Amino acid sequence: MVQERNGGLTPQKATPMVRVTVWWRCPAGHQWEESISTRTAPAKWKNGDVAACHECVGYRVPDSYPGCGHTVMVTSEAASKKPTRCWKCQQAWWQDNGERLKAELSAAAKGAAGRAAALLDAVPVPQDVPVPLVDEWRWWAAKQVQGAIATEEVMDKDGECGLVLERIARAAARLLPTWEMAARAAEVDGVLKLVDQAHWAEGRIHQLTGRGPRPAAAEDVENIGFVLDAVLAGWSQSAARAVAEKPGAWWPCPTTAEITRSLTRAVVSMTDHEVFAPIASYVRTYRELRLPVVLDGKGRYGRLDVVIWIPHGPDIVVEIDSAPSAASAGKLAFARDVGALPLWVRFGSGGIQEIDEVTVLDVREAVRSVRAAAS
Structure with a gap:
């Protein structure tokens, strides 16, 4: 440690538990700031010497930036990227120019749609990959290429598009299972x-x-619907109390996005119910799970809000919506047709749409009471 630059902190007083950044000096005279816990950690770059100096071993090197004139110590990997400004100056520059650049990049990306499609036509895709999966890949890849073209035009990053196409080609090569x-x-x-x-x-x-979908038994539907209804009833009571006690956290009242996130957490917590206790360690929960429902006029697959996988039983599929949604109806019908147990949690505005063999849980009144408590 550089004792004269660290005030009253001495090596005898300093331990890894002291959460401060201090000055260090190696035998070669290099000085730098670093926390005690990081300094005493056996990082890989130290090659077994916990007291190693990052400059002596070549882990960090001095790098000068022509855009701002500063010279700072960075990793050799960061120095090889040749940015024009140091990190602090780049952050300040982004703060001053960020909104303008975002607008310019967005406009350039939209204008590059045709060129992106032409470049993707030249990327080889395995012949045995099903068409729906290729469509999903192209949707993702087009966004990447359009962004790269825009970056080259707006930010003068030559070669960006080539790097992106290499990454996309690698993804296409391992695309996906037959x-x-x-x-x-x-x-x-x-x-x-x-x-x-x-x-x-x-x-x-x-x-x-040749294996047919697993049918969801009426008893399963009733039991799971009962459990989720009880969970959501508990959620409405606790949420109303929370916003009444701490209205500032939801002020002026919960937004649709906040309600959706809160309801999603409540749905996921359903697996903590005693009904699931015997199989709790085997149950798996997924959020935003992709599935192949491409509605008319859409360019990509739908995503299910919550999917709960249960061994030896029907998967539970839950969609959470503030208003009637044709997309959700299509996804839930798909889940029903492959033997899952579809549940539709509805809050907010609009009527309740009935779908054959899809259980609808109406929590509109509960959400209204939560919002009323916040107002």
């Missing part, structure tokens, strides 16, 4: 969950394996 591979994974992992990008295949599991 129908048969996805079906085998679906058979093991359940009707609405398998290896990350392959959720689309689960809707066709019965076509691929």
Whole structure:
């Protein structure tokens, strides 16, 4: 430690538990600021010497920035990127120019849609990947390429588009499982969950394996609906108390987004109910799970708000909406058709739409009481 620069703090008083940043000096005379806990940690770059100096071992090197004129110590990897400004100056520059650049980048990206599509046409995609999955990949890839083109035009980052296309080509090469591979994974992992990008295949599991969808028994529907109804009733009471006791946290009243997030947490907590206790360690919960429902005029798959996978039972699919939604109706119908147990939690404005074999939980009055407590 550099005792003369650290006030009254001495090595004898300093321990890793002292959460302060202090000055250090190595035998070669290099000085720098670093916390005690970080300094005494056996990081990989120290090569076993906990007292190693990051400059002596070449982990950090001095780098000069022509845009601001500063010279600072950075990692060799950061120095190789050759930015024009140091990190602090770049943050200040972004703060001054961020809104303008976002608008310019957005406009440039929209104008690059045609060029992005042409570049993607040249990216090889495995022949045995199903069309719906290729469509999903192209939607993601187009956004990446459009952004790269805009970055080159607006921010003068030459070569950005080439780097993005390389990454996209690598993703396309390992794109995704064939129908048969996805079906085998679906058979093991359940009707609405398998290896990350392959959720689309689960809707066709019965076509691929000859195994029909698992029907949701009336008793299961009744029991799960009862549990979730009880959970949401408890949520409305506790939320109303919370906003009444601490109105500032929800002031002037809970927004639709806040209500949606709060309801989602309540739905996820359903698996803590005693009904699930015997299988709690096996239950898996997923949020924003993708599935292959592309409505007319849309360019990508839908996502389910909450999916609860239960071994040897129907998956529970929950959509949470503040208003009637054709997209949610389509996703829930898809979940129903592949043997899941679909539940629709509705709050906010609009009427309640009835869907065959989809349980609708109306919490509009409960949400109104929560908002009333905040007003």
